[in-house]
Amino acid sequence: MSSLVARLTAALGVNAVVTDPDVLDSHRNDEATFCAAGVPAVLVRPGSTAEVQEVMRAATEYGVPVVTQGARTGLSGAANAIDGCIVLSTARLNQVLEVSVADQVAVVQPGVVNADLSRAVLAEGLFYPPDPSSWEMSTVGGNIATNAGGLCCVKYGVTGDFVRGLEVVLASGEVVRTGRRTVKGVAGYDLTRLIVGSEGTLGVVTEATLALRPAPEAALTAAATFLSIEDGIAAAAAVMASGLRPSLLEFLDGPTAQAIQNYRDMGLPANVGSLLLAQSDRGPRAAEDVAAIAAICASHGAVDVAEASDAAESAMLLEARRLVHHALEPLGTTLIDDVAVPRSRLVDLLTGVGAIGKQYDVLICCPGHVGDGNMHPTVVFDRDDPAAEARALEAFGAVMDLGLSLGGTITGEHGVGKLKRQWLAQELGPVGLRLQREVKAVFDPDNLLNPDKLFL
Template sequence: MTAEQLADRLRISIGDKAVVTDPDILNSHRNDHATFCSAGTPLLLVRPASTAEVSEVLRAAGEAGVPVVTQGARTGLSGAANAIDGCILLSTSRMNQILEIDVEDQVAVVQPGVINADLSRAVLAKGLFYPPDPSSWEMSTIGGNIATNAGGLCCVKYGVTGDFVRGLEVVLASGEVVRMGRRTAKGVAGYDLTSLIVGSEGTLGVVTEATLALRPEPEAALTAAATFTSAEQGLAAAAAIMAAGLQPSLLEFLDGATARAIQNYRDMGLPSNVGSLLIAQSDRGLRAVDDVAEMARICTEAGAIEVAEASDAEESRMLLEARRLVNPALEPLGATLVDDVAVPRKRLVDLLDGITAIATKYDVQIFCPGHVGDGNMHPTVVFDRDNPAAEERALQAFGAVMELGLALGGTITGEHGIGKLKRQWLEQELGPVALTLHRRLKTAFDPTNLLNPDKLLHPH
């Protein structure tokens, strides 16, 4: 089957407007936000509007032997949505309906193209709460969040995307449709195929519907922000807050270099000698006042030079502004490689010390913000993109940070996924036996290796 024959078949089965061959549009959809991952030239872009149409796309692709790369909003940071030469790009953008919000059972049923923030606002209007909140929540889709098991700022209290996925409808490489999981809060019948799909980055099937657990709307939140003269003090305060059992709904850390970059970008009133900034939040309503006061006390005891406690939602928003400015503040400084290691909290000081040594060894700048409450840090290598030698050193430093995370008993990715960016280190983390199991599972779901074949696992 030629490319034109494949396009004609899909135009007949899913509609002429759902099949795109325009080279400019194809080029604009070649990659996600992982700027250092290669991207190929796709054959077609298709935008199915239903499960039946997704099934037809996969059947046609299978008969033609053409690989399929599923895409959501392409906000990912690992290259998982990047095109490969001669592939079909399957966009879920038209499958963007919230099908049901059940207040009694506290679940939502959605299509994969629903924007995270749209779902959050829709359920909030009914007194419910969908906690997963990746930084890209105003752009990223639920399907993409499921594909990478996305996290976010509130993971420290509520968990990641996978903790809220009850059931899925998935189209397999064969075009067959399978429902897995369930709607009920409990259920242990059979293997947990739902959890297997979550985080699989489009390599096992295409999610066309998700049943998601919801929570009651949280109470009002208050925030505290503390500045320290060293990273060690900020990390010690974070550890003490967690050990005290306060259950912060957010606990974020910025090392001194990141805090100073933010201050240079926008005046946040941070002192010139800031060594770290810790931002903590409680969402327990009237009890949040006492929680914030206790977190402030802990920070002061840990050596904070200044602690600000919010008295209302507007002040809380202002204190959180520094965390939201990380990416804009670092962007003018050069090209960035964003790492995503997670380590046990008690090894965070070792991680920061190791990152400092790596920056010195490879002569690069490494900034380190992160979700300190769950040990997931985002060491960000910043360098001059127009300098090939600097780029090479940055890539070496990026890999060294992942190896450091593994050496400290952690993982190479807490929430961004593997994609193309981290495949070689995944094999190091898994080990040979687990790697073999991964390959066997891939073969069971996708025997001809057509679904995102160059992601997550190296080809055989």
């Protein structure tokens, strides 16, 4: 290991190679606290593609695994270190290299923070839509690794829908460029789509060419409360079937809404069964859209509907959604699920989640992106109680089993990582799993890139 560190130091410089135990300890894991994390041997912070190549060549020569990390805001353990690995941080690869108004693309390095990119392109009258909840902290590279979604994906799509091309360093140290800058292009297999969502198991992304859109117009928001889950889901389905294109459609179940009300007085009634939040970003037409959404909600049993008249009121209505994490924190430790089901099965998912909570005697709150069927059932429990922790873990798995039984998926945007490996085989089936393992072997024959993720 000392000779490996010496080689890395010679290639990257002494300031880019860290072996301090305290620093290494702080880079062991992401936000998935229930996933095992090892102790890395060394942390490297390369500042260029050439330096990433040197890291991978050294790793291959010494047979040492590499775990790539961005901001470590992930929720599935995909960025967790393993014992004796090289942690490759993209922190210094943080430049927006180009913003082209003519081509409506941005070329960026993986360590660029999502919100910083959004602000940089907005200054040019452009818009980068993917907006995960962690957008003020998470990096573009991490968003690509998990194909992250966000609040706006109901209208605009997920990260992968905006990735035109990538520069990737392979385990061998070779560089491959996938995709292209053009809007259209179908030459050969789509390696860009393959890399997106691969969670650092196929290569290290060092540059991304991202599609942009014209900056959105001003947005307005509506919020509707219902006495039942069924009414809230029915209203959401009616909004999506109406021909309207909300830029945001979010759902909070009763337990989540009550937790928010207890955390901060939002004026929610004690008997709230669900809360629906919708937004239109069509400028002068937004008020008309919001009024139409409000009417749909009222016709589906909403007991109260609030329509924002300006940006300040819109922000106030959306505050309930942004408070979810803070509101659940005082209740105990959280295990955040990430299932997505067809919208027609959302009521089955929500009622099933409620039954699972009763079966395992745990609180499960269920906020989510109802417009695209991606929900976040969140198991809340006391981690100091071993019995409660055991029940919570069983409930977490039962929710994923339920999602699969409804024709859904175990992850809509958080990724598999370490947390959900045992369910991946169930979703893919034996042939699908074999093919994915074979793809991994082509890119990484020595299994050095994030080797304990995705597959058991």
